[in-house]
Amino acid sequence: MNPNTLDWALWRSFLVILREGSLAGAARALELTHPTVRRHLDELETQLGTTLFVRSPSGLIATELALSLRDAAQSMESAAALLVRTASGDAGHIAGTVRISASEIVGAELLPPILCTLKEKNPGLSFELNLSNRIEDVLRNDADIAVRMIRPTQDGLLARKVGQIPIGLYAHQSWIVRYEEPITLTELITSGHLIGYDKNPAIMNALRESGQQVTVADFGFRSDSDLAQLAALRAGLGVGFCQRIIAARDPQLRPILPDLTYNLEVWLVTHPMLRSQRRVRVTLDGLASGLRFTTQT
Structure with a gap:
């Protein structure tokens, strides 16, 4: 295959077939006709001189070669998306699409008001928000900016610390009415009312640093x-950890064991090659300002 004649449309169809497991599913996802997707696959297999999928009663089964090509095709997809986002901005204006990656809580609870302010000041900006904790989103160009609660260790990234968010234990007023408020952390853990993770060890690790022996079974809701x-x-x-800035918005959420506090660092991460793009630079500065105010509130 000659790289100078590479057709992204063929590879895009290949990648979506791989995800959907059928030509019909890929056609729906791509909003193309079934014959068009079929033609793309036939043409790509002809260029490669081999079969990429084997038909079965349950759909198309990817060959080993097809599976080995997935990562490279996904990189092409990310690069194409970055190209579109970059081209969407006019060189003389702050405009275009900025893709942001953030954790569930930060993305759902903290970022929308900040993005609203950014949009009011820069009407030409559009935002795509992906709820994910993976630093790889930036490395693979799946995101222009990532908001992370831990300093990234990967090489080749620009990271800016913008503050710390305190986290404490809270319970809803209705829970406090129904149950006696625990006096110690040990009492809370043994009560079976603690809210925590199922497979993620973050809360258990934090509690163990406080000298508590905690297992998944100690969480009443996981x-x-x-x-x-x-x-x-x-x-x-039950009783669960919550960012204090979020809990402060709800008068029904009351602190439990208020002396127990953890701080999460807040980092903004981007790729060096994106720093010079005005849409990214303005969004970075807006996020830094908004999150810095949030962490100080």
Whole structure:
């Protein structure tokens, strides 16, 4: 295959077929006709001189070669998306699309008001928000900016610390009415009312640093979704960790064992090659200003 004649449309169809497992599913996802997707696959297989998928009663099964090509095709997809975002901005204006990656809580609870302010000041900006904790989003160009609660260790990234967010234990007023408020952390853990993760060890590790021996079985409600934990807390299902800035918005959330506090660092991460782009630079500065104010509130 000659790289000078490489057709991204063929590879895009290949990647979506790989994800969907059928020509029909890929056609729907790409908003193309079934014959068009079929033609793309046939043409790509002809260029490669081999078969990429084997038909089965349950759909298309990717060959070993197809699976080995997935990462490279995904990199092409990310590069194409970055090209579109970059080209969408006019050189003389602050405009274009900025893709931001953030954790569930930060993305759902903290960023929307900050992005609203950015949009008011820069109407030409558009935002795509991906809820993810992976630093690889920036390395692979899946995101222009990542908001992270830990300093990235990967080489080739620009990182700026913008503050710290204090986290404490909270319970809904309805839970406090139904149950006796615990006096010690040990009492809370043994009560079976603690909200925590299922497979993510973050809370257990933090509690163990406080000298507590905690297992998954000690959590009365378990979910690896931060938003599900927050919803459970607001519903009065138990006692859980919450960012103090978020808890302060809800008068029904009351602190439990207020002396127990953890601080999460807040970092903004981007790729060096994006720093000179005005849409990214303005968004970085807006996020830094908004998050710095949030962490100081």
